[in-house]
Amino acid sequence: MPRFQYEAITYTGATVNNTLDADTKADLIAQLRQMGYWPTKIVEEGELLETKAKRILNIGTRKVKSADVEFFTYQLAALINAHVALPRAIEVTLEQISNPELHRIISQVKYDVEHGATFNAALQQHPKIFSDLYVNMVKAGETGGVLGEVLERLAEFAEKQRQLKNQVISALFYPVILFGLMVTAIVVLMILVIPKFTAMFDEFGGELPIPTKILISISSGFATYWWVGLLCTSIIVTFLRQYLKTENGKILLDRIKLRIPLIGPVFSTFAIVRFTRTMATLLENGVRMLQALRVVKDTIGNKIYSNIIAEAEIEVEQGSTLSRELQKSKDFPSLVTHMIAVGEESGEPVTMLTKLSQYYDMEIRKNLERLTSSISPLVILIMGLLIGFIAVAMILPIFEAQQALGGG
Secondary structure, three states: OOEEEEEEEEOOOOEEEEEEEOOOHHHHHHHHHHOOEEEEEEEEHHHHHHHHHHHHHOOOOOOOOHHHHHHHHHHHHHHHHOOOOHHHHHHHHHOOOOOHHHHHHHHHHHHHHHOOOOHHHHHHOOOOOOOHHHHHHHHHHHHHOOHHHHHHHHHHHHHHHHHHHHHHHHHHHHHHHHHHHHHHHHHHHHHHHHHHHHHHHHHHOOOOOHHHHHHHHHHHHHHHOHHHHHHHHHHHHHHHHHHOOOHHHHHHHHHHHHHOOOOHHHHHHHHHHHHHHHHHHHHHOOOOHHHHHHHHHHHOOOHHHHHHHHHHHHHHHOOOOHHHHHHOOOOOOHHHHHHHHHHHHHOOHHHHHHHHHHHHHHHHHHHHHHHHHHHHHHHHHHHHHHHHHHHHHHHHHHHHHHHHHHHO
16 A cells, blocks of 8 residues: 655644545545545555656756646637536546646546535645645636636636736747847957967067056956856856855845836836735635735735735735735835725725736836836947057057057
């Protein structure tokens, strides 16, 4: 009989980690429910060792993309809305899944559902593929008997999130390419071009202009001690990667993101869009306010905003309102807090959150347009100034030598 390692939550809210023997995951779920536990994670011990081995050897199946999950959700929603039974609907979607890893996961989900597990409990066993937002909305849909509608909204939500992310990446792509070209051009000049001019200047003799001396010193230092720079860069990058994995490191990085000129407003607006859209989607589908806040704080994508939501969640549980708690933070615009307050007073928080998400969705497009129209000329200007300085520093000695010969 297989042995499973599980993590579960008790009725008191405590977390339990243990192992238990069962024929299948579905049987284990049934056992845990009889014990008064709600399982959040179940892994067969052999499967756990296999996963660790694959991670160590860096082998495994193809990564599951968000677009793959989105396509699966759209298909499943269409079938459920056509009154196809859930197990049969999952079986039909399996035939359309080309990603082998997602195919394996959905096959396991189908098996769990056919053996008595709820759909949301089966999805919850795969947290890397199905987020808390996804699982909680499916749970609300199952409870309310509107699973098809919920899946359709989930797919639409995922599509909007993907489009928004692609817009941000597209807006930053051109400036990053320009910056890369600038760095490449300067490195090539420093390594290949300037040393040849330096040898020619040595033949001229005489005193070199100050800009030329500065440039030759930088080029010589770069050519001689490049390995020191590479070593220092590697050490700094390694240290930063380790530090940014810590809680303080994540908070510092997200705070810096929000403070960067031109780019900061994009990150800020992006976080607000995710917050308002996710909250509206969860509340609209029957998820309660406290549970929605718990989900949102883990999906908002910025630690600064996540911590604000976490603090607000504690106060809301004590009887406060969300708008009142968000007003204490300077990171949420007054428009957001006032609109949420109006929604709370009128009993229509979903309507206000939806309008906010639509407004800030347009706002992020404006911020991206400002970003691309401002950064590209700025990068070109910096590139022009640096290359112009190099050109002047190289031409000055030749010009002075010609003047000296002409005067002689």
